Amino acid sequence: MTKEEKKESSELLAENKSIVVPGQVIAKGMNYLPTEGTYRKEKDIIASRMGILNINGKIIKTIPLKGRYMPKKNDLIIGKVRDIAMAGWSIDISNCAYRGFIRLEDGSSSYIERGEDLKRYFDIGEYLATKVTNVSGQNLIDLTMKGPNLKKLKAGRIIKINPHKVPRIIGKKGSMISLIKRKTNCEILIGQNGIVWVYSKDSKYNEVIAIESIKKVAEESNSGGLTEKIEKFLDKNIKK
């Protein structure tokens, strides 16, 4: 077969941005490259999970709609202290099959002496905004508290959302989240694991409105013109 003939024989069987299901043949021929959520069987490219099809030039992948969070390096996540060990804290990451661990030296910028009572820093049941520094082959997760925005979450509200909706809630270059922050005057942190922390210094009412709007974004993430919708919703509900 000549090169040109090869080119002609490649064809797409599914539309870009459409939803594909496992086992569905996305493309025929050797001209496309299967990546995340797809695989090649002989000459066909087949979807290996349910999701939105994304075709970028020759590269084919699927973006999942649902599923648990898998930790990645440098992700900001919100977790709960589950246990205190000899040399650090064990962290419960909700929406995830694995636990995180904060070592002594990553827990605080000040020096922690051996044998010190670690409850003084983070006690069991407290929520922390932390960052993933390393994920091992066995999915052991190393976390750190050193960095901007990383802190103990002392007051406010915690809600759980689908981790795959997080990019939509943050918006393009943070447009959505900064809109909600500005209008409600709340402090908001979004963990990549789908945990959102909302805190307002002076108005509990605004916290509720911020949470409502975040849930609205997660629910209606597929529809267009969402930023305007949310802006309207916020203007209507915020007391001046």
Added chain:
Amino acid sequence: MVYKKRYDGRDFNETRPIEAKAGVIEKADGSAYFRIGGTVAYAAVYGPRQLHPSHLQDPRTGILRCKYNMLPFSGRGERIRPAPNRRSKEISMITEKALIPLLNLEDYPNAVVDVFIELPETNAGSRCAGICAASIALADAGLIMKDMVAAVALGKVDDKIVVDLDYNEEAYEDGDVADIPIAMIPSTGEITLLQMDGKITKNEFREVLKTSKKTIQKIVDIQREALLERYKVKK
């Protein structure tokens, strides 16, 4: 006597009416409803999540854990006792074996994917309905799987090869009956479940296998449609 016409009037190679829905249980990571005639199955998938008891953990790969359960009022006649019994344990195991070839859980060492199958109504073919529902639920949970799997019972009633036996046919008394539940991955033709109850000749069995392929392809199409439907409505 010869079996000329099926009790419920359908063709010999026709299944009972099938209905499938994805995402019926809100708190589950993935869920599905699957009805074939008078047999109804709900499946809920949770995970990958931490595995307890921890002695079951496998550091090389994640595991799949299935539970098949008939609800107390689901049978005909006497109440079904809710405790796990020999039959439900067997079906839980074969369901797991029917589904595991689809999945690749090596990325989730020490973790588990739980599949719970509940049957509120049964009229034969419940293990097949359970597998069909579980397959939809696994896809709905966003897990990596190479294809869908579907299952259906085929067999012989008297001298006829029949698809999707119901209870009356299983209990046919005037001749031989064979009941063969088959689960298959349609793209590769892999058979992941094959059991048999009754009597059948080699040639008849070949014909059963041949017919099963077409039927299973039809069911898989219904399963895929159910998954797509879930996101169509919302738009």
